[in-house]
Amino acid sequence: MSSPSPPRDSLPWKLLELQTEFIRGRSSRAVLERWLSLLLEQAGSQRGFLATALSGSGAGGSLQLVASSPPGWAEAEWQEPRWSSSQEPAPRSLRLLAEQALSVGQVVLADGSTAPCSLLALPLREGDGRVGLVGLALRPDGAPEPLLQGLEPALAVGASLLRGWHEAQRQEQAEEASRQLQAELEGVRQQFTSVEEELWTLDLSTQVLHPSRRWRALTGYGENEVEHTLSGWQRLCHPEDLPHAVQCIAEHVSGATPYVEFEYRARSKNGTWAWIRTRGQVVARNARGEPVRLAGTDADLTATKHSEERLSALLQAVPDLIFRQTTDGLFLDFSCSTEQQTLVRPEAFVGRNIRDLPLPQHVIELSLERFEHVAREGTVAVYEYELNMPEGRQSYEARVVRSGPGEVVSIVRNVTERRLVEERQAQLIQAEKLASLGQMAAGIAHEINNPVSYVTSNLRVLEQYATAFLPVLGWLREQMEAPDTRPRTLSADRLAEMRAQWAQGELDQVLEDMPELLRESLTGVRRIREIAQSLRVFAREDDGKLQEVDLNEELESTLRMVGNELKYKCEVKRDLEPLPRVTCHPTQLVQVFTNLLLNAGQAIENRGEIRIRTRRQEEEVVVEISDTGRGMTPETLSKLFTPFFTTKPRGQGTGLGLSISRDIVTRHGGRLEVRSEPGQGSTFTLYLPLRPPG
Known part of the structure; x- marks a missing residue:
């Protein structure tokens, strides 16, 4: 007959259930935690831990916590020196105490310094080896010997479960390593396949x-x-x-x-x-x-x-010499898309230094100074120079930019033809000035003649007044030249004679008129001086240097020049806001203002109005000149800036004024716009940057 089964609430039955669950594959850690709880229940303890030996079953192996009850208790005590034993009176941590028990392979009893309990450390053996250790916190009066006898079966099962847990861990690690190896092999295989396909x-x-x-x-x-x-x-x-x-x-x-x-x-x-x-x-x-x-x-x-083809096409389209150089002047690269005359053969540039070229010394020094400045500051440098070439004197413009540490790129352009065009343009501007001056000559002569006339008349009157004062002044001189310094008395006859001369010369009236005559004469002289100064500003040639000017002042100067042409036909109204100073060529802009004002006056057939407005708009200055003249048709507007186009009768205009004006404004980086309708007048708006580009 078979032996009867143990009761389900007995320790053997519960240990059998744990072994069965472990064999069926339930989580080994969960089974070990249940085993620890069962052991604590049998020992009547509320705290305990289970640790596994990491370095084999021999003595001296280190431990790793597997389970703790309550959760977290052993972790908190693991490193704290709170336990002492009879073998080691000094306080030690739970970890060191457990490792001592594992090392000696015997039960170790220790007392806690902060908790009213003792700790029983029990090594777990399987065969001749020690697989781990279980620790139980006992009441201070608890006796370990009877307790150990009742826990022997549970400790044996615990050792078996811990060994199984070790095996499961090793198997999982082996399987994980196998999976990683398979993944690496698959990666290598794919790489070899990919490499083979790429070859x-x-x-x-x-x-x-x-x-x-x-x-x-x-x-x-x-x-x-x-x-x-x-x-x-x-x-x-x-x-x-x-x-x-x-x-x-x-x-x-x-x-x-x-x-x-x-x-x-x-x-x-x-x-x-x-x-x-x-x-x-x-x-x-x-x-x-x-x-x-x-x-x-x-x-x-x-x-x-x-990309290289596009870059090559771009370089072929640029009619410039392009050099890459070190800041010391060594040529690293050279490109030229056109047949330009150079000082040496194009292929001979690379590897040479600018100092070795037959260049004027001032050009070499200027270039090296610009190279150093650009490489240091990271800016763009533009400079010009002239060279005597086989085809004659040539003008060049060089632009230098930084291309790398200690390197720059120089773009050199032959600007000889541009200089000739600019000179011809300057000649055209000067010719247009002279044409405008000729057009205004009669009016200017009239403007000068008026003050000259009344100044001359006043001087004649002053001459007569001076003649009337001569007798009186002569007597005074006689009195001052007499050597006797004694006080003198004027005789009645002499006094009567002087009074008669004073009355005859109407000297009281003379004294009253003279200040007014002098003021009028001074006003006339100032007017003549202003006209002469405006003429000098208008007729001067442009020296090519930029200046900072107030456009309101330039407009006032221009109005003094053209005032006689306008005042009999229209009223000039000003709406001039304060303006910042503008960097420009002032003589060129005065020419623009003159052309626009004269055209506005000529567009007014009877009596009309010209309004001048100025204002600042962000980084620009805006000048607006409007008239109430006859206006223009769309067809006329479309041809307005065409050279030699004019709406004036033959012989009364060159047709270059507006064309030159727009060119001047464009070179300043600005724009000239016009609005007009037949019968509604015209408005020309000039936009100028505070500083021209470049």
Whole structure:
């Protein structure tokens, strides 16, 4: 007969259930936590821990916590020196106490310094080895010997479960390592497959060529859409590139070069050309050491080549000399798209220093100074110089920018023709000035003649007054020249004579009129001086230097010049706001103002009005000149700035005024706009930056 089963609430039954759950695959850590709880219940303890030996079953092994009850208790006590034993009176941490018990392989009883309990450390054995340790917190009066006898079966099961847990851990680690190894092997296999697909191979004995996956992607051909032979590849290679490619392969196969590398164009499936760079080398030889197999890679150069073509086209379109130099003057690169005369042959620039060129010393020093400044400050430098060339005196403009540490790029342009155009433009401006001056000559003469007339008249009157004062002044001189210093008395006859002369000369009236005559004369002289000064400003030639001026003052000066042309036909109204000073060529802008004001006056047939407004608008100054004249049709507006176009009668205009005005404004970085309708007058608006570009 079979022995009866133990009761379900007995310790053996519960231990059997734990072993069954462990065998069925339940979480080994959960089973161990339940085992610890069961052990504490049997021992009548409320605290305990289970630790496993990490370094085998021998003495001196270190421990790792597996379970704690209550959770977190052992972790808090693990490193704190709160326990002492009879063997070690000094306080020790729970970890050191447990390792001591594991090391000696015997039960260790310790007392806590902060808790009213004792700790019973029990090594767990399986066979001859120690697999771990369990710690139980006992009441101070608890007796460990009877307790140990009742816990022997549970400790044996615990050791078995802990050993099983170790095995499960090792198995999981082995499985994880196996999975990682498989993943790494798969990665390596894929890499080898990918590398193999990225390589082209050429069998020199059979001439079989397997193109790379990259080559097929670049050309658009499928695996079976191209002939896998060297001759098939050659038929797709651009005729201009094929000889060099064949030569590179032959030189490498013969041992002349360590590897083969060349760039070529391959005809794609859609008919376009793909730029490819091929690199490769011999990867197999026969028993005699002769090459039998080549392998290599392909790289896409299409985008790079297209960028180079665009850059080359751009450089070809730039009619300049382009140099890359060190700040010390050494030429590193040179580019020139046109047949320009240079001091040395174009190919001789690279590797030479600017000091070695037949340049004037001041040009060399100026260039080196600009190189240093640009490299240090990171700005753009622009300077000009002239050279005596075989075709004559030439003018050049150089722009220097920083291109890297200690390097600059110089863009040198021959501006001789531009200088000639500017000189002719200046001559046109001067001619237009003279034409405007001729147009205003009669009015200016009238403006000067008026003050001259009344100043002359006043001087004649003052001459008569001076004649009337001469007798009186003569007597006074006689009195002052007499040597006797005694007081003198005036006789009645002499006094009567002087009174008669005073009355005859009407000297009281003279004294009353003289201050007014002098004031009028001074006013006339000032007016003449202003007209002369305005004429001098208007007629002066432009010296080419920029100046900072107040445009309101320039407008007032211009109005003094053209005032006589306007005052009989219109009223000039000013609305001038305070303006910042503008960097410009003032003589050129005065010419613009003169043209616009004269045109406004000529557009008014009877009596009208001209309004001048100025204001600042962000970083610009705006000058607006409006008239109430006859206005213009859209057809006239479309031709308004065309050179030699004029609406004036023959002989009364050159047709260059507005064309020159717009050119002047444009060179200042501004713009000249016009609004007009027939019968509604016209408005010209001038926008000028505070500082011209460049």
